[in-house]
Amino acid sequence: MYKIAIILPTYNSILWIKEQINSIFNQKDVLVELFISDDGSCDGTKKFVTSLSENNSQVNLISTDVGSGSAGAHFFHMVRNSKINGFDYVAFCDHDDIWLPDKLISAVDILKKSSSDGYSSDVYIFNDNVDVDVDVDDMELYKYSYKQRKYDHFFQTAGPGCTYVFTYKLYLEFLDLVTCNDMSKVYAHDWMIYHHARRLGYLWSIDSTPYILYRQHCNNEIGVNKGLSAHFKRIEKIRSGWYRQQILNISSLYSSNPSFISRLERFNMIDRVLLAFSVTSYRRSFIQSLYLSVLILFVMK
DSSP states (O other): OEEEEEEEEESSOTTTHHHHHHHHHTOSSEEEEEEEEEOOOSSSHHHHHHHHHHHOTTEEEEESOOOOSSHHHHHHHHHHHSOOOSOSEEEEOOSSOEEOTTHHHHHHHHHHHHTOSEEEEOEEEEETTSOTTSOGGGSEEEOOOSOOOTTHHHHOOSSOGGGOEEEHHHHHHHHHHHHHSOOTTOOOHHHHHHHHHHHTTOOEEEESSOOEEEEEOTTOSSOOSOHHHHHHHHHHHHHTTHHHHHHHHHHTTSSOOOHHHHHHHHOOHHHHHHHHTTGGGTOSSHHHHHHHHHHHHHTOO
16 A cells, blocks of 8 residues: 655644544555644644654654744644655645545545646535535535646645645655755745646646545634635735735745746836736636736736
């Protein structure tokens, strides 16, 4: 069976972590090993994961009291410090979701059949106050699996990081990037590894079949872009200049970039217009591309 390392950061996770870990250990036809790090929880999570690591050989506790300040920084810390060796694949995991039993083996099957090195998928969304025993066909599906575009990795992730599974070879490439560079200005680990994979010419598959129940609650750091509140949060990130700066921060890690990066740096009106006319290369969804063109012309700072 394939051996898969699961990178799982925790922070004040006690309400959900047991359910998430149970769903990991219930994965079919694969061997899993957990690498856990806690970011200074104060709700009992630290005690729980410490006890778990002491009593289960499949659980490795990397660190506690990391104090990273964000999910992305915590993931970067874990990639640097987990010392993952001898695995076929590596997967990212959030602390508050539920994996369907065939999540990992389905990802491996697609990676092998498509000769890809990276995998992500659509997700089922459920709210914290909804019974998770409800049929998944009655849950809302959030779609990421639109056709990939030439430059979409500069402008968006391949989906939630908790759906990501990648070959050990790609993991080593990402480890090298994270170890050799200052990642403090890069916010999103999932966007970063997708970008890096595409930059290096690795194939990435985005599965239209969801295998994760993606929990939405008030403590989500990012979450999916559903509802007015989430929409306005993202608009504010774009209006404040955060989104454009993230694109530039990621691009700054590489010695050469496409010409549109220079336009994003200058960002005068001519640059805005030229960028807006090229948006179909920047986002996978056509509707999102049109939306991005409006944001570039009138909102983005």
